[in-house]
């Protein structure tokens with residue numbers, strides 16, 4: 270069934286319906302409009318200043334003080350995260366440590382303990398799996414949950430999930446609840462920390478209207494400047510442009526913009542696809558001839574690997590670590606060891622072993638980890 274005005278309205282009206290199959294056409298208010306997709310319930314769950322929160326939980330004497338986690342000042346370090354007490358001084362994550370200390374001389378800067386955060390994140394992930402198996406992790410402390418199939422309303426459900434996390438880990442989290450990933454993600458920022466915000470399907474248009482355009486993903490500095498020149502500050506401003514106009518201005522991304530500024534986002538929540546290993550590698554323009562040169566490069570690769578690991582596979586158990594070398598004659602060798610933690614000294618030992626096997630000039634270095642079989646299935650519990 271279709272209202273004649275559907276062509277005018279566009280299919281997006283369908284997304285604002287709470288009824289699964291039919292709604293009244295918003296234009297004529299009489300004809301039913303076929304709804305193409307069943308509305309979804311998405312929760313974006315975000316732990317509050319996760320690394321810092323873990324440190325403070327483990328050292329209660331830090332409570333109430335400005336605390337950050339990250340690199341040391343004397344080694345050109347950068348902060349990974351900081352608590353809200355530190356933010357009051359203008360300290361932010363990704364800020365150089367020396368600058369943060371200028372703004373907040375009493376800031377307590379702690380080194381990162383990724384093994385602890387990973388363990389904690391795994392416990393939290395385990396809690397999430399009790400509620401849905403449709404979980405898409407974004408990083409160590411952030412995930413989308415599709416709870417459409419859950420019997421409970423998503424708002425109270427988010428409350429229960431956050432309550433369970435707090436009871437079991439003593440860590441607070443925030444949540445955004447909405448009919449899609451875009452809305453859920455934006456909403457999770459609205460009542461941070463230790464709060465949640467729900468945008469119901471029928472509230473989406475109103476919610477988007479005054480939202481700054483930069484809150485839409487994909488809008489970088491360049492697009493933002495372009496939009497500013499056009500006098501566009503809010504999503505409401507952007508809604509005045511037609512599809513063809515936006516395509517003219519932004520190319521293919523214009524089509525996305527047309528939907529996104531209306532709060533439309535069809536992307537599904539994509540659960541983890543378990544991979545067997547994760548590695549980074551680099552091919553060098555000039556072959557490396559000494560172990561020292563290789564060690565220097567290895568350190569860079571190690572940092573990349575750890576960042577990648579934290580983002581993509583933050584909770585998996587690592588069974589092996591390896592270093593791979595390709596030589597100038599295109600032969601290769603891999604040194605790997607089970608039972609080693611992914612630490613720089615252990616990777617260095619493997620590099621040393623692999624390098625000494627031939628002593629040939631090195632063309633490529635790779636460093637990586639292999640994972641245990643996924644335990645996702647076993648941590649899932651069907652509660653509905």
Ligand SMILES: [Mg+2]
Nearest residue numbers: 315316318410
């Ligand atoms: Mg967070």
